[in-house]
Amino acid sequence: MSTIKDNIRPVFPFTAIVGQEEMKLALILNMIDPKIGGVMIMGDRGTGKSTTIRAIADLLPQISVVRDDAFNSHPTDAELMTDMVQELINSGQSLVTSLIDVPMIDLPLGATEDRVCGTIDIEKALNEGVKTFEPGLLAKANRGILYVDEVNLLDDHLVDILLDSAASGWNTVEREGISIRHPARFVLVGSGNPEEGELRPQLLDRFGMHAEIRTVKDPSLRVQIVEQRSQFDQDPYLCLKEYENQQNQLKSEIVRAQSILDDVIIDFSLRMKISQVCGQLDVDGLRGDIVTNRAAKAFAAYKGKLNVTSDDIEEVIVLCLRHRLRKDPLETIDSGLKVRQVVSEVFN
Template identity: 85%
Template sequence: MSTIKETIRPVFPFTAIVGQEEMKLALILNMIDPKIGGVMIMGDRGTGKSTTIRAMADLLPKIPIVQDDVFNSHPTNVELMSDSVQESISKGKKLLTTFISVPMIDLPLGATEDRVCGTIDIEKALNEGIKTFEPGLLAKANRGILYVDEVNLLDDHLVDILLDSAASGWNTVEREGISIRHPARFVLVGSGNPEEGELRPQLLDRFGMHAEIRTVKDPALRVKIVEQRNQFDQNPEVCLSQYQEKQDALKQDIANAQHILPDIEIDFSLRMKISQVCGQLDVDGLRGDIVTNRAAKAFAAYNGRIQVTSDDIKHVITLCLRHRLRKDPLETIDSGIKVEKVVGEVFA
């Protein structure tokens, strides 16, 4: 008789993924600091977008939650608790705690607003005076990752809901005068193929980072990728054991970076240069400045340093700004050449 552990589908190891450095870096930085605001990954079909995102979730340490809580409420952090858990604590109830893997929720393209946000049972509320809430995908994704494949094909109003929840950290459902809210803090990861249409500039701007991926052209690398995939499909356990050491090292690096992140400092002169780049590139609003500062700090933490350097900024600034240059929906996203040119001038 097989145990549950044996029946869970194995996940391709993150450290075994060849190439696609931009995408991997953007995901790692968002795991270190979810406040960066998620990542939009655009690229050709069959380039391993979904595989990489699922592999990333598998790298993260387990999180403590209040047992049987549908919102994955944190046992001690009030900001990450549902109202009902806060109420129970204020009444002095003892809550049991358990640990779960970081939630990785897929949002299907055909999802309705009710499926995403959750629904209130009006009948029960009116007849029995009980607020009954059927949680949606935003509740399940709290403190985890919400992944939307082909996000450019999703209804604009649903994308708006996702981005609003990701930014505020809360989801509110109102119906017939009854209102329920719950924490919805997640890293929003969208992927898509530019051939199938771009997101509106206003929506793109709400994603913290934008990674571009291309099909590998080098024949030797392509053979290596195919061989790795075949090896994993035939014997996942052997493949996982080969990469276990690298996986553990990366897990530790991410955990260490999360720990030292609050202590990271960035000099005023460097903050000025970031804002100078954003000004020269005519980036609307201040989101570009904020995200670049956060990403540079996360990158410094990932490398075990307390002080941000200009090299840290150069490593992340293109990922943070390239999608904010598009003013016209008919324009294509700059590959990063404009950003690199201005960065070269300002940080010379």
């Protein structure tokens, strides 16, 4: 008998994706520690950005939610539950929970603010005379991933709302005399093509990491990618079976990293060096320092270590800082290269 699971459209396995190591690492680290603040992926058309982002959600363990709750409320963590669920707990009621896959929500370019934030259920208001809140995409994305393709074409006002919610972990809606606040703790992943324009610097700065994707030039790698895609399109289940062991291994590495993350230590001398790099690069604000510290800890946890080394920092620091440098139109050197130069001066 076929189950609903068999009828769900299969997703290309994350471990089968060839190349694009920068993007894959940035996504994995954000899954280990969502507080890194999301990732902006800029790159050429047709380089597998959307495929990779959809594939990462498949690697995450299921989460426990309060059943029939539109906001994916956590049954025990007050930071991840609605006020209504908290009231139920305080009044001594027992909650019915269920396990769900980590939500992966796509935000379409034409989305309105009401669709993103939620709005008043007009039908109920007219028929029953009750003002009820109709949750938006931010509610659906709570404790999951919110993916915005072509984020550089999205209205700046909407990008602002997304970044505010991602940073605070809450979404507040004031509509027709109703005030609603609900948790909106998600990993924001944006992708875009630089040919279609850059994101404003003040918006770009609020993404934790920035990965750059280039089209693979090596002919043998290109052939490998094309063959893999063709095989998957012909028989997705065979391809999933082939990569099952690698997928499970990466899954368990992410789960282990999440469990030891709080115990990872980064020495004061290394924290000083990170801040020295940020100072020398003239990075505005302290976001760069904070994100690099977080990412280095997540990377160490991913490698199964409890102490961050300078190598761990060097692996992640370009991803954390390259989009925070001030743009100089006369500058000929690539921002990633500039970060690497300063890092090698400070660390070596």
